[in-house]
Amino acid sequence: MSSRKRRKPRPVDPERLGAEYVCGHCTADTLVSTDPPPPVVFIGHDETCPTRTGAADPMPSLLRALDRAAS
Numbered sequence: 001m002s003s004r005k006r007r008k009p010r011p012v013d014p015e016r017l018g019a020e021y022v023c024g025h026c027t028a029d030t031l032v033s034t035d036p037p038p039p040v041v042f043i044g045h046d047e048t049c050p051t052r053t054g055a056a057d058p059m060p061s062l063l064r065a066l067d068r069a070a071s
């Protein structure tokens, strides 16, 4: 075990995550389900969105949303 102090990870509010998510390629709709747990954030990309077809990496948009939701 390390004695170094670690920054405690902050929980992310799923409602905020859904609200902060902006796809870099389309006007994706988000839907947040919190009941029953665990919370799930659905992201509905446009049919032509490259994220949906697998041509684009969805991580940058998700990381931006996480960053904004946690601040």
Ligand SMILES: [Zn+2]
Pocket: 023, 024, 025, 026, 027, 028, 045, 046, 049, 050, 051, 052
């Ligand atoms: Zn998209």
